[in-house]
Structures are given as C-alpha cells and as structure tokens.
Amino acid sequence: MHVAGLTVIAAAGSGFDWGEVGKYLFDRDILQGALITVVMAVLSQFTGTLIGLLLYLMRRSNFLPIRWFAELYIWFFRGTPLLVQLELLFLSFSEFHLVRPIRQIDFFPSLGFDRIVLEAVLPALIAFSLNEGAYMAEIVRAGIDSIDVGQMEAAKSLGMTYGLAMRRIILPQAARVIIPPLGNEFNNMLKNISLASVIGLYELLRVAEAYGFTDFKPVEVVITASIWYLAMTTVWGFIQSYMERRLNASNTPIQPPSLMQRMFSGWRPKPVNTTAEAIAEIGQH
Amino acid sequence: MRRFRPAIFMVIPLALSLLAACGSSSQAAGGSTSACTTKIDTSKLNLVLPGKLTVASDITYPPQEYVDPTTHSYIGVDIDIANEIAKRLCLTPNIQNVQFNTIIAGITSSTPGNQYYDMSISAWTITPDRQKQVDMIPYFQAGESILVPASNPKNIKSKTDLCGLSVAVESGTTEEGEIKGTGDPTNPGLNETGGACANNKVKLLSYDTEDQAIQQLLTGSVDAAYQDSPVSDYYNGKNPGKFTTVTTVAASPEGIVVRNDNAPFETAVKQVLSDMRADGTYAAILKKWGQTSGTYPPLP
Structure with a gap:
C-alpha cells in the first residue's frame, strides 16, 4: 500500500523525502516502539498458545460445563473484533478500579521506557493473549486431531498415563502440524500489536504518527515504521523456516x-x- | 524437539526479569518537589495518582500539542499550560499520549480517582454534546478554517461551497461533525437531511490524524481540508505559498476536559488558571507559540 502511495506522491511532485524516512529509522522512540512491539508479541503469543492448549483440553473434558465454557470462550473471542476486545478490556480496567493500583506498580520508567505505561501494556497483553488463545485452540485441535488415535492407544498399552502420552507421543507429532499456522499467527501478532496504539500504548505506529505530525511528513515516517515491521516479520520468517526444518528432520527423510x-x-x-x-x-x- | 526447549523457555526468564524490575522500582516513585507550596490541598483532588497530574492529550496536533523530534519531549501551547497547572499545584506532570477518540471514555469511566486521566488538554472545542458528559474549563479560543490550494481552484468562500467536493478531516473533530452531522435535528450537518448539501453531498474523507488529512490536500487527492484555525495557520506556515485559508467559523472557546463529578479538582484547575491570567504567565505562553489571537477571554 505504501509503495503504491509512494509512486502517486512522487508523481504528484509534493516532495517525497527519502531523507525523512532515514531520519527516524534509528530514533530512540522508534527503536523503543519496535522493541515493545516484539516483547508484547512474544509474551502474548506465548500465553495465547498456553491458553489454546488449555482450551483444547477443556473441549475434550468429560464434564459438560467445562466443554461449554471452552466453546463459549472460543465463540466470543473469534466472533468479536480484536480492537473491540482491546477497548472493552481497557475500559473494564478503570470500571473495576484497577488503574490506580496498576499505576503505582508501573516499573517501565525505572527500566528507561519513559513513554510506556503499564496501564496500556496490561490490557493489551491480556486482550491479545485471550484473543490468541481462541485461535490457538483451533490450531491445536487441528494438530492433535491429525494424530492417529492408534498412537494414544499404543502409548496407553505401554503403560503411559494420558499426560505422559500427550507430552511424549502426541504433542511432539502434533507440533509438526501446529508450527506452520503458529508461525502465521505470530506474524499476525507482530502487526496486530499496532492496534494497541488506540489505548495509548506507545508502540511503533503511535511513535511514527507523532513524528509524522511534527515534521508534516506522515508518509515518510509511516514508511519508516513499515521498514521495521518488515524487518521483524522477515526475521521471524527465517526463524519459522528453521523450526519447520528441524521438526521435520526427525520424521521424514524428505526435507x-x-x-x-x-x-x-x-x-x-x-x-x-x-x-x-x-x-x-x-x-x- | 529437545533443541527447541531452551528457545521457547527463554520467554520465562524475560517475563520474570520484568516482574523483578516491578518489585524493585516501587520505592523510586514519589515526589521530588519539596520546596513547592500551594494553598490548595491536593490530597482532596481525587487524583488518579498521588503527587502527579495525569493529563491525556493526542500529541499529533501542532501547534497545540506535538513531539519535539530532537528532545523527544511533548511540546506546544497546551503542553505548556498543562505543565504550568501541574507546577502551581505542586504536582509532577504526567502527560499521556492517547488517541483522541479514547480520551473522554478514559476520563468519565469508573468513579473519581479510578479513571485513567485527571484531565485532558487537547484542543477540545467546547460543545453542548461534550458538556453533557464532561465539564470543560475554557482556556483558549480557536476558530475553524478551510485550507485550499493557493489558487483556490474551486473558488471556495464559505462552508456551503464544499457541497459536492471532496474534503479531508480528522475523525472525531468538530469539523467532521459539521459535515456529517451529530444527530441534532435543530443543527443538521451539511450532509444531513435539512443540511445545505443534503442533495449534493460533501465527499467526506476522515483520517485518524490531522497530517494525513493535510497530506491528501497536498497531493491533490481532496479539494479542501477542514480543521481548527490554529492548525490551518500552522500548516500554512509550514508550506509557504501552497495554501490559502478560508475562515468559516469565528473563534470559539476550547476547554480543559475534567470529570463533572469531581468538584474539588475542577475548582483547583479554575483557580490556577485565573492565577496564571492575573500574573501574565498565561499571556506569555500564548505569545511564545505565536497564538496571541487564541487568548481567552478574547482580548478587547
């Protein structure tokens, strides 16, 4: 989108300025915004994956209300926009009188992140994790259900408990199926963190917007942000590719x-x- | 598989280190101003954080609030006024850069002292709709004007000349409401039934940020951009010779947004503002930013 826009602007002759793109590329706040984006994405994906696994197990529970809860959860979080969930959590925090206690334990200034506030980080982290959990539940389900039931039966006949068979036999095999969509989810997560700009998280996009106004060069500074997003997703692309190859190595001679x-x-x-x-x-x- | 475990579990020490930092930093907080004296008892103001004045502002609106790229600090007329209010209340200013549309919810939610921000200073035009939700303390005045290309090719002289043309605005602003309408039948927007452009609607393009709106005008994607006059003046100054301004609305007051159920805080802010006017600090701030025409109450 930005590349197309770039051509239009260059043609319109309004003075697109590549220097401006570079000006903020290594700016302190831009780097800080990129860092918080990565940290938020990793933490949300991690907890989201755990929630997804938990939801899968709940769905397979013999106790009906637990199954209902899991279905209801997935229905809600897959059925409402992420931005809506984000704002809902943000406002719930103040309705439940949590803003003041959170402010008092805000540790970001002492880490040198003077623009990052816990009151924005926490609702964002929770919203992203809960939302991701619903999607990961589906991915985990697809992965585990793709493993032949005979595997579990064989493991049990060797005397393994359900948990042990899951950990040693089923999950390692399911991981092969789960990793590619998980990589996709994390790629999305990296970009979705930008949604938290609406609740005051000073991440990459919010910083870029602020500079864009200051210099009256919005397109240039948003391209600066795009470069960082591309750098993050590209690095993740290599990591994902490496992980897929490693997981495959143990199972098939075809690389x-x-x-x-x-x-x-x-x-x-x-x-x-x-x-x-x-x-x-x-x-x- | 084994090889992956260390990689995945690197997240845990990371999270733990964040938590550890959380524990160690609590004593670092606290006031550093000891010599400051004020006749207002700040413990009765229901502040969201004791010792701090927590202010929400959408820092994308020069010259009233924007980021200084070299110092990374927030600057502008509004920021100076907010800092001065904090100083006079012996509080540490804590300015939060929040998207415009989220601010009022962050002020009105919950009960006094449990919301997100004590107040907001972000070029809020005082309107009856907003006053239903919050109290607004006038501190500045600004009109509205249309920015058009220097030659004014569409010959725009007033607001009704916008009918049928494409116009860029920042979403959530008064200007957007004037075109789109706010649902008030006694005062229909240009595009609403009964409005001046009901039969030949304005092609309204709303952007998240003001500079996106101005950018559309610079590239010729829209015929005009409609915003507050200080902003028009600011962008006009930044791009000499490229724009012409068309005033549509004479200056009207802008207010500091506060909760309507926190009287001690509101009284304190009003008191401080009147002190600032009396001793000339207020006039000096406006002069510093070239906004003397924004003085409120208006200069004779």
Whole structure:
C-alpha cells in the first residue's frame, strides 16, 4: 500500500523525502516502539498458545460445563473484533478500579521506557493473549486431531498415563502440524500489536504518527515504521523456516526447502533430498 | 524437539526479569518537589495518582500539542499550560499520549480517582454534546478554517461551497461533525437531511490524524481540508505559498476536559488558571507559540 502511495506522491511532485524516512529509522522512540512491539508479541503469543492448549483440553473434558465454557470462550473471542476486545478490556480496567493500583506498580520508567505505561501494556497483553488463545485452540485441535488415535492407544498399552502420552507421543507429532499456522499467527501478532496504539500504548505506529505530525511528513515516517515491521516479520520468517526444518528432520527423510532455497533456487522449489535419494541412502547403511 | 526447549523457555526468564524490575522500582516513585507550596490541598483532588497530574492529550496536533523530534519531549501551547497547572499545584506532570477518540471514555469511566486521566488538554472545542458528559474549563479560543490550494481552484468562500467536493478531516473533530452531522435535528450537518448539501453531498474523507488529512490536500487527492484555525495557520506556515485559508467559523472557546463529578479538582484547575491570567504567565505562553489571537477571554 505504501509503495503504491509512494509512486502517486512522487508523481504528484509534493516532495517525497527519502531523507525523512532515514531520519527516524534509528530514533530512540522508534527503536523503543519496535522493541515493545516484539516483547508484547512474544509474551502474548506465548500465553495465547498456553491458553489454546488449555482450551483444547477443556473441549475434550468429560464434564459438560467445562466443554461449554471452552466453546463459549472460543465463540466470543473469534466472533468479536480484536480492537473491540482491546477497548472493552481497557475500559473494564478503570470500571473495576484497577488503574490506580496498576499505576503505582508501573516499573517501565525505572527500566528507561519513559513513554510506556503499564496501564496500556496490561490490557493489551491480556486482550491479545485471550484473543490468541481462541485461535490457538483451533490450531491445536487441528494438530492433535491429525494424530492417529492408534498412537494414544499404543502409548496407553505401554503403560503411559494420558499426560505422559500427550507430552511424549502426541504433542511432539502434533507440533509438526501446529508450527506452520503458529508461525502465521505470530506474524499476525507482530502487526496486530499496532492496534494497541488506540489505548495509548506507545508502540511503533503511535511513535511514527507523532513524528509524522511534527515534521508534516506522515508518509515518510509511516514508511519508516513499515521498514521495521518488515524487518521483524522477515526475521521471524527465517526463524519459522528453521523450526519447520528441524521438526521435520526427525520424521521424514524428505526435507522441505529452506526460505533461501525457495527464493533463490530456480522457479520451482526443489526438495533437498528426493525420496529416491533418501531410499538409496538408507540402502547404503 | 529437545533443541527447541531452551528457545521457547527463554520467554520465562524475560517475563520474570520484568516482574523483578516491578518489585524493585516501587520505592523510586514519589515526589521530588519539596520546596513547592500551594494553598490548595491536593490530597482532596481525587487524583488518579498521588503527587502527579495525569493529563491525556493526542500529541499529533501542532501547534497545540506535538513531539519535539530532537528532545523527544511533548511540546506546544497546551503542553505548556498543562505543565504550568501541574507546577502551581505542586504536582509532577504526567502527560499521556492517547488517541483522541479514547480520551473522554478514559476520563468519565469508573468513579473519581479510578479513571485513567485527571484531565485532558487537547484542543477540545467546547460543545453542548461534550458538556453533557464532561465539564470543560475554557482556556483558549480557536476558530475553524478551510485550507485550499493557493489558487483556490474551486473558488471556495464559505462552508456551503464544499457541497459536492471532496474534503479531508480528522475523525472525531468538530469539523467532521459539521459535515456529517451529530444527530441534532435543530443543527443538521451539511450532509444531513435539512443540511445545505443534503442533495449534493460533501465527499467526506476522515483520517485518524490531522497530517494525513493535510497530506491528501497536498497531493491533490481532496479539494479542501477542514480543521481548527490554529492548525490551518500552522500548516500554512509550514508550506509557504501552497495554501490559502478560508475562515468559516469565528473563534470559539476550547476547554480543559475534567470529570463533572469531581468538584474539588475542577475548582483547583479554575483557580490556577485565573492565577496564571492575573500574573501574565498565561499571556506569555500564548505569545511564545505565536497564538496571541487564541487568548481567552478574547482580548478587547
């Protein structure tokens, strides 16, 4: 969108200024905004994934009200916009008289983050985690249900408890299915953190908007923010690709191509090891 | 699988270190001003945080509130006034940069002292609709004006000349309401039934921030941008020779937004403002920002 807009503006001759894009690229507040975005995304994804796993188990419970609760939860958080949930939590915090106690324990200034306030971080963190939990519940369900029931039966017949079989047998296999959509979720999470700008979280977009006004160069500074978003999602793309390859290694001789291979090895992605090669390799041993 | 555990569990020490920092910082808070004296008892003001004046402002509105890119601090007429109020109440100013649309909810929610902000100073035009929810203490005045390209190709002379044209505004502003309407049948917006442009509607484009609106005008995407006069003057000054201003509304008062159920706080702010007017501090602040025409009550 910004690239298209850039062309239009350059054509309109209003003086698009690349210097301005670079001016704030390593600005203190921009870097701080990028850092808080990453930290918020990692924490929310982590708790969201745990909530998702918990919801999956609740859905499989024998106790009906627990199943109802899980279904209701997922129905609500997948059925309302994230921005609405964010504002709802933000306002609930003051309605339940939580703002003052939260302000009193706000530790961000002592960490050097003078613009980050706990009263914005906390509702955002909770909203993102709760929302992510609902989506992760679906992803975890898809992952675990893709594992043949025979695996659990075999584990139990070896004397494993349900929990042990889950941890040792089912989840490691389900992880292969879960990791690609999880990576997708985290990529979305990195970008969705920008929604918290409405409740006063001084993250990347909010900082960029503020500078855009100051210098009357909004497009340039929003491009600066876009560069950082792209940097974050690109780094995550490499991490995800690495994780997928590692998880696959233990299960199949066929290696999916890495991100670099997908991008630079001709027009059609080639597997590193073809099945024929792998069989030949096994034959040699 | 094993290889991944350390990576995933790195999150836990991170979270713990945040919590640890939380525990150690509590004694760092507290007032640093000991020499300050005020005749107002600040313990009775129902402040959201003792010793601090928590002020909400949308810091994207030069020249009233914006960010200084070199010092990273918030500056502008409103910021100076807020800081002066805090100083005179012996409080530490705590200015929060919040999106405009969220501010009133953050002030009116819950009970006095449990809401998000003590007050807001963010170029709030005093309107009856807003006064139903909050009290507004007048401290500044601003009119409204339309910015058009320097040659004024569409020959815009008044608000009704906007009919059928595309106009950029910041969302949530009075100007947006004047075009779109606020649901008040006695005072319909231009585009509403009974409004001047009901049959040839204004193509209204609302943006989250004022500079996005101005940018549309600069690129020729819209015919005009409609905003408060100090803002028009500011952007006009930033882009010499590119714009012409068309005044539509004579200056009207802007107010500091406070809760309507926290009388001690409201009285204290009013008292401080009148002290500032009496000793010339108020006039000096406006002069510093080239906004003497914004003096309220108006200069004779």
